[in-house]
Amino acid sequence: MKGADTLICSDLNFNNEEPIYIQIENNIKEMIEKGRITSESKLPSSRELGKLLGVSRNSVISAYENLEANGYIYTLKGKGTFVAKRKSVSNRGFNVDWNSKRNNYGKTLEELDIIKTELVWKKGMISFKSIAPDETLFDTEEVKKGFLNRMSIEGNKLLNYGYAQGYKPLIELLLKYMKEKGAKIDNKDILITNGFTEGLDIVLATYTKPGDTIICENPTHNTAIKIMKSYGLKVIGVKMNSNGIDLEDLDLKLKENKVKMGYLIPSYHNPTGIVMDVEKRYKVYDIFKKYNVPIIEDGFNEELLYSSSHVLPLVALEGDGNSIIYIGSFSKILFPGIRLGFILGDKSLISTLESVKRGRTIHCSFLDQAIFYEYLNSGVFSKYIKKARKHYKEKYEFTLAKVKEYIPYEEVFGEGGLHLFIKLKDINARKVLDKSYEKGVVFTPGDIFYLDGSGRNTFRIGFSRLSDEEITEGIKLIGQSIEEVMEKESLD
Amino acid sequence: MKGADTLICSDLNFNNEEPIYIQIENNIKEMIEKGRITSESKLPSSRELGKLLGVSRNSVISAYENLEANGYIYTLKGKGTFVAKRKSVSNRGFNVDWNSKRNNYGKTLEELDIIKTELVWKKGMISFKSIAPDETLFDTEEVKKGFLNRMSIEGNKLLNYGYAQGYKPLIELLLKYMKEKGAKIDNKDILITNGFTEGLDIVLATYTKPGDTIICENPTHNTAIKIMKSYGLKVIGVKMNSNGIDLEDLDLKLKENKVKMGYLIPSYHNPTGIVMDVEKRYKVYDIFKKYNVPIIEDGFNEELLYSSSHVLPLVALEGDGNSIIYIGSFSKILFPGIRLGFILGDKSLISTLESVKRGRTIHCSFLDQAIFYEYLNSGVFSKYIKKARKHYKEKYEFTLAKVKEYIPYEEVFGEGGLHLFIKLKDINARKVLDKSYEKGVVFTPGDIFYLDGSGRNTFRIGFSRLSDEEITEGIKLIGQSIEEVMEKESLD
Numbered sequence: 001m002k003g004a005d006t007l008i009c010s011d012l013n014f015n016n017e018e019p020i021y022i023q024i025e026n027n028i029k030e031m032i033e034k035g036r037i038t039s040e041s042k043l044p045s046s047r048e049l050g051k052l053l054g055v056s057r058n059s060v061i062s063a064y065e066n067l068e069a070n071g072y073i074y075t076l077k078g079k080g081t082f083v084a085k086r087k088s089v090s091n092r093g094f095n096v097d098w099n100s101k102r103n104n105y106g107k108t109l110e111e112l113d114i115i116k117t118e119l120v121w122k123k124g125m126i127s128f129k130s131i132a133p134d135e136t137l138f139d140t141e142e143v144k145k146g147f148l149n150r151m152s153i154e155g156n157k158l159l160n161y162g163y164a165q166g167y168k169p170l171i172e173l174l175l176k177y178m179k180e181k182g183a184k185i186d187n188k189d190i191l192i193t194n195g196f197t198e199g200l201d202i203v204l205a206t207y208t209k210p211g212d213t214i215i216c217e218n219p220t221h222n223t224a225i226k227i228m229k230s231y232g233l234k235v236i237g238v239k240m241n242s243n244g245i246d247l248e249d250l251d252l253k254l255k256e257n258k259v260k261m262g263y264l265i266p267s268y269h270n271p272t273g274i275v276m277d278v279e280k281r282y283k284v285y286d287i288f289k290k291y292n293v294p295i296i297e298d299g300f301n302e303e304l305l306y307s308s309s310h311v312l313p314l315v316a317l318e319g320d321g322n323s324i325i326y327i328g329s330f331s332k333i334l335f336p337g338i339r340l341g342f343i344l345g346d347k348s349l350i351s352t353l354e355s356v357k358r359g360r361t362i363h364c365s366f367l368d369q370a371i372f373y374e375y376l377n378s379g380v381f382s383k384y385i386k387k388a389r390k391h392y393k394e395k396y397e398f399t400l401a402k403v404k405e406y407i408p409y410e411e412v413f414g415e416g417g418l419h420l421f422i423k424l425k426d427i428n429a430r431k432v433l434d435k436s437y438e439k440g441v442v443f444t445p446g447d448i449f450y451l452d453g454s455g456r457n458t459f460r461i462g463f464s465r466l467s468d469e470e471i472t473e474g475i476k477l478i479g480q481s482i483e484e485v486m487e488k489e490s491l492d
Numbered sequence: 493m494k495g496a497d498t499l500i501c502s503d504l505n506f507n508n509e510e511p512i513y514i515q516i517e518n519n520i521k522e523m524i525e526k527g528r529i530t531s532e533s534k535l536p537s538s539r540e541l542g543k544l545l546g547v548s549r550n551s552v553i554s555a556y557e558n559l560e561a562n563g564y565i566y567t568l569k570g571k572g573t574f575v576a577k578r579k580s581v582s583n584r585g586f587n588v589d590w591n592s593k594r595n596n597y598g599k600t601l602e603e604l605d606i607i608k609t610e611l612v613w614k615k616g617m618i619s620f621k622s623i624a625p626d627e628t629l630f631d632t633e634e635v636k637k638g639f640l641n642r643m644s645i646e647g648n649k650l651l652n653y654g655y656a657q658g659y660k661p662l663i664e665l666l667l668k669y670m671k672e673k674g675a676k677i678d679n680k681d682i683l684i685t686n687g688f689t690e691g692l693d694i695v696l697a698t699y700t701k702p703g704d705t706i707i708c709e710n711p712t713h714n715t716a717i718k719i720m721k722s723y724g725l726k727v728i729g730v731k732m733n734s735n736g737i738d739l740e741d742l743d744l745k746l747k748e749n750k751v752k753m754g755y756l757i758p759s760y761h762n763p764t765g766i767v768m769d770v771e772k773r774y775k776v777y778d779i780f781k782k783y784n785v786p787i788i789e790d791g792f793n794e795e796l797l798y799s800s801s802h803v804l805p806l807v808a809l810e811g812d813g814n815s816i817i818y819i820g821s822f823s824k825i826l827f828p829g830i831r832l833g834f835i836l837g838d839k840s841l842i843s844t845l846e847s848v849k850r851g852r853t854i855h856c857s858f859l860d861q862a863i864f865y866e867y868l869n870s871g872v873f874s875k876y877i878k879k880a881r882k883h884y885k886e887k888y889e890f891t892l893a894k895v896k897e898y899i900p901y902e903e904v905f906g907e908g909g910l911h912l913f914i915k916l917k918d919i920n921a922r923k924v925l926d927k928s929y930e931k932g933v934v935f936t937p938g939d940i941f942y943l944d945g946s947g948r949n950t951f952r953i954g955f956s957r958l959s960d961e962e963i964t965e966g967i968k969l970i971g972q973s974i975e976e977v978m979e980k981e982s983l984d
Contacts, residue, residue, distance in 0.1 A: 022672050029674070070674075070770045070804050093813015094781050098699075098841040106698035109851040110844050115656075140647040147639055155632040158829050164607075180514050182521070182562075194686075194853040201852045206598035207590075226851055278562045289586050312562050321585015337650050337858040349590040352602050359601040359719055360693050361686040365857035366829040 008037065008044060009053055020055050021062035028063065032072050032083055039085040043073060105230050112226040114448060119433065121442050126474035128443035131270070131418040131462040132331075137388055139380065146374030147367070158366045164358040165350070166192025166342070167369035173376060178326070178344050182316030189350040191357065192364050195341040196298065199327035200224055200263075203296060203343065204231050206356050208260055215253060216263040217245050219449035219458070221270040221298065224263055233260075237451035242413065244269070244276040247283055254291040262288055265298040266314055271449045271460040272421040273414025278311055285317045299328040315344060322346035330372070338368045392418060392464065399463040399471050406479030408486075410457075418464040421446065427485055429459040435481035441474045500529065500536060501545055512547050513554035520555065524564050524575055531577040535565060597722050604718040606940060611925065613934050618966035620935035623762070623910040623954040624823075629880055631872065638866030639859070650858045656850040657842070658684025658834070659861035665868055670818070670836050674808030681842035683849065684856050687833040688790065690849075691819035692716055692755075695788060695835065696723050698848050700752055707745060708755040709737050711941035711950075713762040713790065716755055725752075729943040734905065736761070736768040739775055746783040754780055757790040758806055763941045763952040764913040765906030770803055777809045791820040807836060814838035822864070830860045884910060884956065891955040891963050898971030900978075902949075910956040913938065919977055921951040927973035933966045 012027045014020065031037045043049070046064060050057040064081060067073045075081050102110070110116070121127040150158065165171065171190045179185050193199040200223075208214070210232030216224070218237025228235050236253055239246040245264070253259075264284070266276040276284070288295050297314045315326040322345070329341035343353060357363070375381055396416050403412055407422060414420040424432070429445045436442065446458025463471055504519045506512065523529045535541070538556055542549040556573060559565045567573050594602070602608070613619040642650065657663065663682045671677050685691040692715075700706070702724030708716070710729025720727050728745055731738040737756070745751075756776070758768040768776070780787050789806045807818040814837070821833035835845060849855070867873055888908050895904055899914060906912040916924070921937045928934065938950025955963055 017668070018672060026672075026674075071774075092777075092781075093810035094784065094815050095813055096786050096815045096838070098814070098838050098844065101699050102844055103698060103701050106844055106848055109698075110847040113847040113850055115850065116847065135649075140643060143647070144640065144643055147643075148636065151632060151636050151639075155635070157627075176509070180510060180518075182518075197851070198853045206595060206601075207593050209595050223851075230851055282563075285584075289584075292586060294588050318585035321587055322590070323586050323588045339854055339857065346588070346590050352590065352594055352598055355602040355605040355608065356598055358605055358607065359689070359715075359722055361690045361853060362831055365831065365860045367859055367863070368857045371859070 008049065012053070014053075014055075020059040021066075024049075024053070024055070024060060024063040025066050028067060029070075029072055037083050039083050041083045043081040043083065045080065104232065108230045109226065112222075112229065114222065118444070118448075119437055119442055124440065125437075126441045126466065126470045126477075128441070128461045128463065128466070128474060130465050131460075132465060133388070133418070134391065134465050137384070137391060139384065142375060142378070142380045143371060146371045146378065150367075150370040150374050154370075158370050164191075164354045164363045166190065166364065167366055167373060170369050170373040170376075171342075173373060174328070174342050174344070178315070178328075182312045183326070183344065184316075184318075184320055185344075187320065187322055187347060188344055189347045191343045191345075191350050191353050192369060193327075193341045193343060193357070194361065194364055195331050195339040196327055196329040197223060197227070197341075198361070199329070199341050199343045200296065200298075201227050202353055202356055202360070203325055203327075204228065204233070206352060208233055212260040213257050214261055214263055215250075215257070215259045215293070216451075217265065217269065218451050219271055219446065219455055220263070220451075221265060222448045224298070225449070225451065228263070235451050240269075240272065240274070242274070242411070244274050244280055245284060247280070247287065250284065251287050251290075254287060254293060259291065259293050262293055262295040263298065264295055264314065267299070267311060268415070268417035270298075271419065271444075271446060271458075273417050273419055275311065275415045281312065281314055282317055285314055289321075289323070294323040294325065297324055297326045299326055322349075325349065338365075338372055340364060340368055340372055392416065395463050395466075395471075396420070398468055399461065399475070402472055402475040403461070406475050408479070408482060419460050419462040421458065421460050424457045424459075424482065426457060427482060427489075428456050430456070431485045432478065432481045433459070435484050436478050439477045439481060441477045441481075443478065500541065504545070506545075506547075512551040513558075516541075516545070516547070516552060516555040517558050520559060521562075521564055529575050531575050533575045535573045535575065537572065596724065600722045601718065604714075604721065606714065610936070610940075611929055611934055616932065617929075618933045618958065618962045618969075620933070620953045620955065620958070620966060622957050623952075624957060625880070625910070626883065626957050629876070629883060631876065634867060634870070634872045635863060638863045638870065642859075642862040642866050646862075650862050656683075656846045656855045658682070658856060659858055659865060662861050662865040662868075663834075665865060666820070666834050666836070670807070670820075674804045675818070675836065676808075676810075676812055677836075679812065679814055679839060680836055681839045683835045683837075683842050683845050684861060685819075685833045685835060685849070686853065686856055687823050687831040688819055688821040689715060689719070689833075690853070691821070691833050691835045692788065692790075693719050694845055694848055694852070695817055695819075696720065696725070698844060700725055704752040705749050706753055706755055707742075707749070707751045707785070708943075709757065709761065710943050711763055711938065711947055712755070712943075713757060714940045716790070717941070717943065720755070727943050732761075732764065732766070734766070734903070736766050736772055737776060739772070739779065742776065743779050743782075746779060746785060751783070751785050754785055754787040755790065756787055756806065759791070759803060760907070760909035762790075763911065763936075763938060763950075765909050765911055767803065767907045773804065773806055774809055777806055781813075781815070786815040786817065789816055789818045791818055814841075817841065830857075830864055832856060832860060832864055884908065887955050887958075887963075888912075890960055891953065891967070894964055894967040895953070898967050900971070900974060911952050911954040913950065913952050916949045916951075916974065918949060919974060919981075920948050922948070923977045924970065924973045925951070927976050928970050931969045931973060933969045933973075935970065 009024060009027050012023065014023055046057050046060040049060045068075060071084055073081055074084050121129065170192060174190050175185050204227060208231055211234065213234045213236060214228050215236045215238060217240050225235065236257055238253055239249040266281055268275060295314060299313060313326060315324040318324050326344040327341060331339055393416065399420060403420060409422045410425040411423040412420060433443065433445050444460040446455045446460055449455060501516060501519050506515055538549050538552040541552045560567060563576055565573055566576050613621065662684060666682050667677050696719060700723055705726045705728060706720050707728045707730060709732050717727065728749055730745055731741040758773055760767060787806060791805060805818060807816040810816050818836040819833060823831055885908065891912060895912060901914045902917040903915040904912060925935065925937050936952040938947045938952055941947060
């Protein structure tokens with residue numbers, strides 16, 4: 001018999017992280033695989049090895065049991081434990097080039113993933129990229145309270161299987177909420193989704209085919225463009241002017257193309273921040289109705305409407321109709337870490353989407369939904385909204401003032417929300433971005449929001465998570481960068 | 493001027509649920525839309541209406557503000573408030589037949605949605621359908637503790653935007669966990685998903701094209717079949733015998749077809765419950781390697797391996813290879829309401845899938861991930877697993893005993909886990925189901941797990957959530973139903 005005794009676990013230094021028996025098992029396994037203990041070698045008894053290693057005999061027994069179950073060793077009654085004859089594992093595997101196996105869907109989502117393609121924020125930089133809410137406004141105490149309350153009422157149920165459609169009390173609350181916003185809900189229902197992204201994704205996945213045409217504002221939400229393209233859709237953009245979508249261009253494009261659906265952001269449009277007034281909303285709706293084209297309405301940021309009374313969402317304008325799919329999201333005004341959104345739509349549409357969701361993610365986190373419901377229902381929500389509105393209105397006005405002071409813009413858009421949109425005169429915003437990056441400031445170049453490669457002279461400024469000092473400093477530096485780009489161009 | 497004064501809000505009965513101003517606003521809006529107050533009618537002043545309705549003037553002012561913003565009324569300074577000229581909304585909308593607009597993907601997911609197609613459990617029935625864990629084993633106190641602990645450490649961060657890849661500490665913990673199971677992780681990474689369903693869905697969405705061929709065990713997990721079909725894949729099934737997949741049939745089918753990927757459930761196979769022994773795993777892996785076909789390994793229920801020591805997952809057999817995509821899920825052994833799973837795979841594959849996830853659901857609930865991490869890390873998990881294993885082992889043995897006593901089966905499969913699989917001799921299980929349903933017992937007919945319409949004589953019994961009395965009663969009644977079906981058939 002070969003001298004397994006002296007070899008076994010001789011190089012084993014125990015760590016504190018893994019269970020002892022696992023470390024013994026892995027060590028012996030590796031020795032066998034590397035051929036350092038040859039097959040048929042006799043292993044020490046569990047008592048002997050335990051003594052040798054200074055560990056409990058039970059640990060060795062467990063290790064030996066697993067090794068035996070996996071065919072590395074075998075026991076002959078009365079004789080001992082031996083290394084089995086086996087192939088080495090190390091050279092076993094074969095390799096796949098996964099990159100080359102991506103289909104168009106995967107390639108598109110990876111190529112349009114701005115987290116990977118755009119300039120990365122580095123610590124210490126002033127970033128205007130984010131349009132996420134200010135986390136210091138979040139009341140974590142309220143979230144805790146909400147959680148504990150829900151857990152005591154129905155803890156076990158919440159930890160159990162959930163319904164694909166969503167947490168019933170939350171659905172009821174949201175139906176009521178949409179009714180208060182003017183929507184007729186008798187022929188409608190709600191599906192809870194993982195934010196706006198899943199809402200749009202699931203609608204397009206179910207109701208479009210590659211090659212279908214979608215019409216939307218140009219510019220529009222870059223994530224929406226990414227998702228539309230991932231489904232192989234042809235996306236047609238409609239011009240925007242300073243009060244929103246251009247009605248003549250909309251009518252013309254709907255006439256000239258066989259359009260499957262429209263995608264619109266009537267309030268706090270991303271990236272321009274424009275809020276469509278109610279007269280325009282009626283006209284837009286009537287044009288879509290004329291061509292029998294349903295609309296996906298992105299209810300982005302409506303809750304932050306601090307510059308006017310609440311404006312009717314499009315879905316409120318269709319009366320008893322069912323052609324509008326309203327996607328709401330609370331990520332931008334509450335806790336984005338609790339990524340929840342919802343779709344309000346025709347009952348049969350929601351029923352279909354519920355089945356689709358069951359085939360993709362089954363259901364959203366029930367804990368999240370329950371906490372969210374508790375928060376909305378507790379009255380803390382309206383207090384938070386008041387506070388948030390005031391806070392963002394001040395930030396908006398402050399940022400706008402700084403922009404007016406330091407940025408030679410051609411036009412600035414935005415009626416509130418969490419961002420401004422700036423159009424420069426004949427200056428490439430990415431060149432400005434490069435210079436700003438050197439100065440420690442980063443923002444979102446506007447061309448990613450355009451469908452046709454235009455908008456190179458635009459950029460979006462998100463101010464929601466910055467202090468007044470950072471905003472002042474950052475805008476100043478962007479202004480300087482613009483000057484430098486202008487000088488360079490006049491010298492060229 | 494028409495007598496608007498006497499009509500306004502005359503039929504308005506205030507409820508306690510909606511804000512006063514909303515109720516006033518909606519009432520006036522409805523009257524205008526229905527033409528009951530005509531355009532140009534003068535409305536009472538806010539003071540007058542407040543007095544008339546017995547509410548604060550401010551409520552009326554708010555209502556009037558919103559009505560004006562939405563174009564229903566207008567104010568002439570010094571003259572008063574009037575109803576605007578406008579179209580009625582009620583007849584505005586147009587209707588879409590959403591059912592007819594579903595694409596094949598949507599139709600497939602709806603048609604194969606067993607929640608909608610199979611017999612529904614009614615209150616009071618004994619249901620063997622569920623293979624979900626027993627919720628009374630869950631320690632909600634530990635979940636609460638975990639949550640509060642995480643919230644105090646990093647509450648604000650958790651409520652903020654999350655990373656698509658997942659909560660870093662959880663990812664590290666799972667990498668270590670997989671390493672302990674024998675997998676080489678240097679060239680691998682992990683993506684956190686909404687359970688197994690999202691894991692499989694996202695892999696197929698990214699790496700397959702309609703018409704591609706997938707090979708799997710026959711029978712297999714019905715949800716997996718549903719998802720594979722939703723992507724237009726051709727699914728080829730390999731025979732199973734009592735110890736798992738048939739190696740000759742596997743080799744033959746891989747030889748005869750150009751297969752894109754395999755999908756296997758080596759441990760506690762769903763629906764048969766079979767656990768492939770380690771020798772067979774090596775052989776299966778070598779066959780796939782021979783044909784250069786990657787494998788999606790469904791790590792379903794491995795943690796419940798109470799009948800043997802832990803068996804190496806397939807991913808541990810490939811050494812430094814990267815051809816296996818391991819999908820793990822904790823829903824079946826922990827809290828299914830916290831629907832979390834993970835994919836362990838090649839680094840570039842995980843990077844691509846991270847982008848795809850960002851384009852679908854952005855990230856999983858961070859609260860869920862943090863609580864889950866806390867639970868796994870706290871040592872409570874191993875205590876729970878011990879308890880769960882003992883509990884389910886007893887239930888398994890009890891159920892098996894009852895099946896042997898009351899069911900005239902041809903074969904019964906299952907080595908543990910949360911279910912048994914029964915094959916009858918020439919008896920249609922759905923006929924048995926119909927009779928059982930009448931007696932108040934329901935179970936899952938086995939044909940939904942088969943690819944080729946076979947398995948009509950099989951059914952799955954999930955025992956995880958039933959008491960011993962219910963199991964005894966239920967199995968007895970199923971036995972009776974089988975007898976009745978047999979009698980009827982011999983009479984026919």
